Amino acid sequence: MLRKNSIIIFIIGILFITVIFYQLPKNDKTTLVYISLFGSFLSLFGLILAYYQILSLKQLSIKTEKAVTISNQRLQKVLSISELSKSKKLVEEIQHFLHSDNFSGALIRLTDLKETLIQTKYNESLEKFTLLKAYKTILTNTAIDINSINSSIIKKSCDKIDKALIINNLEITKSKLIEFENELKFKDHDIR
Amino acid sequence: MISDKYKELIERLSLKTEQKQIIWQKSSRDGEFKLQLGGGTLTVGKFEGDYNYKPSISIIIYNDRGDKIDAIDVEDSMHDYLLVDEFYSSIRRSYFKVDETIESFFKELNSDKVIGVESKGPEDDDLPF
Numbered sequence: 001m002l003r004k005n006s007i008i009i010f011i012i013g014i015l016f017i018t019v020i021f022y023q024l025p026k027n028d029k030t031t032l033v034y035i036s037l038f039g040s041f042l043s044l045f046g047l048i049l050a051y052y053q054i055l056s057l058k059q060l061s062i063k064t065e066k067a068v069t070i071s072n073q074r075l076q077k078v079l080s081i082s083e084l085s086k087s088k089k090l091v092e093e094i095q096h097f098l099h100s101d102n103f104s105g106a107l108i109r110l111t112d113l114k115e116t117l118i119q120t121k122y123n124e125s126l127e128k129f130t131l132l133k134a135y136k137t138i139l140t141n142t143a144i145d146i147n148s149i150n151s152s153i154i155k156k157s158c159d160k161i162d163k164a165l166i167i168n169n170l171e172i173t174k175s176k177l178i179e180f181e182n183e184l185k186f187k188d189h190d191i192r
Numbered sequence: 193m194i195s196d197k198y199k200e201l202i203e204r205l206s207l208k209t210e211q212k213q214i215i216w217q218k219s220s221r222d223g224e225f226k227l228q229l230g231g232g233t234l235t236v237g238k239f240e241g242d243y244n245y246k247p248s249i250s251i252i253i254y255n256d257r258g259d260k261i262d263a264i265d266v267e268d269s270m271h272d273y274l275l276v277d278e279f280y281s282s283i284r285r286s287y288f289k290v291d292e293t294i295e296s297f298f299k300e301l302n303s304d305k306v307i308g309v310e311s312k313g314p315e316d317d318d319l320p321f
Contacts (some may be wrong), residue, residue, distance in 0.1 A: 114258060121257075136256050140233040141220075143258030147235075148221035155240075160222045169220070 006049060017041050077184055080123055084181040087116040091174045098163050107149045113173070114142045126180050138176055141169045194264055194272045198251070202279045205234075209282045216287045225283050232256055238280050249276045 017037045021029065090113045097106035117139050121130045129135060145166045152161050194202075205227075208214045219226045224237030233254045238247055248267040255261050266276045285291060300307045 118257060137228060139258040140226075140228065140254055140256075143254050143260065144226060144233070144235060145220045147252065147260060148219065148224070151221065151239075160239075162218070162220045162222060165218065166220045 009048075010045060013041050013045055014038075076123075077125070080120075080125070081181060081184050083116055083119065084177050084184070087113060087120075088174060088177050088181070090116070091170050091177070095167055095170055098167055103149050103153055103161070107146065107153065110142060110146045110149065114139070114146060117142060117173075120180065125184060129176070129180060129183070135176065138169075138173050142173065145169060193270070194266060194276070198264060199272070199275070202251075202275060206279045206282050209279075209286045212286065214286065216283050218287065225287055230256075232261070236280055236283055238277075249273070249280050251276070 017034075021034050021037055024033065090109050094106050094109045094113065097103070097109065120126060121135070121139070123130070148161055148166070205214065209216070214227060216225045216227055218224075219235050219237065221237055221239075223239060224235055226233055226235045235252045235254075236249065237252075238249050240247060246268050248265050250263060250265045252263040253261050266273050268277075
């Protein structure tokens with residue numbers, strides 16, 4: 001479209017300077033004057049063409065930037081969903097470790113879970129959940145459970161842990177993770 | 193020896209606990225209770241000591257990201273143990289609603305009715321035919 005317009009403007013411009021040339025007094029109608037007029041027109045035409053080229057490049061760069069942002073958001077979304085699915089599996093694994101009294105295994109996985117929960121806190125798409133008091137409670141409960149298991153392992157008194165309470169806390173965490181996963185899967189978050 | 197800041201915290205928490213204005217919750221460790229506040233969480237627990245079997249009371253503070261940011265351990269040989277032990281007892285009593293339960297006993301004792309529940313004899317369990 002821009003090329004077609006340029007050709008039209010160029011032809012109109014040549015016709016315009018030809019008309020101007022024929023309007024000049026007879027003494028000035030020399031080849032040199034025509035070349036000079038033509039040269040001036042070419043300079044002006046070049047400047048306008050360059051200006052439009054810059055504008056079009058700017059638009060292209062904005063479009064590219066938008067496309068990159070969208071694809072980054074999509075990638076982020078996919079990664080977040082995968083992280084949340086992994087966390088759900090972690091919760092199940094911890095519960096299994098606790099049922100079989102493998103407290104060292106539960107401790108390692110609980111630490112991984114806490115890391116994921118902290119990461120999720122910085123996911124902008126989930127801010128409306130992670131800023132709630134309930135999310136802080138989950139995070140703190142996980143930290144307290146880590147400390148409880150850790151102390152029991154160090155003091156070799158695993159019977160002093162309230163396993164039922166930890167399993168219950170994990171169940172609440174799992175429900176929250178499922179909620180997050182569904183929010184990311186089925187709702188759009190500025191990805192247009 | 194615990195710091196003045198901790199002493200003040202314990203005294204203020206004790207007062208509020210006695211006024212029944214704090215909701216203490218059970219933690220995942222036996223003998224430990226937690227209090228969740230806006231800026232973080234505090235746990236108070238009574239355990240056997242690490243190296244000897246003497247009781248010690250620990251107070252742990254977590255920030256809102258769940259990081260353990262400070263902890264104190266007060267053993268029974270320490271100067272401030274009595275203060276912390278009384279604090280722990282007040283939490284325990286508050287969580288298990290000991291005072292309310294005793295009050296309900298008094299209420300029942302003050303009434304003229306016969307109190308207590310009669311246990312059913314084995315003959316009561318017989319089938320009605």
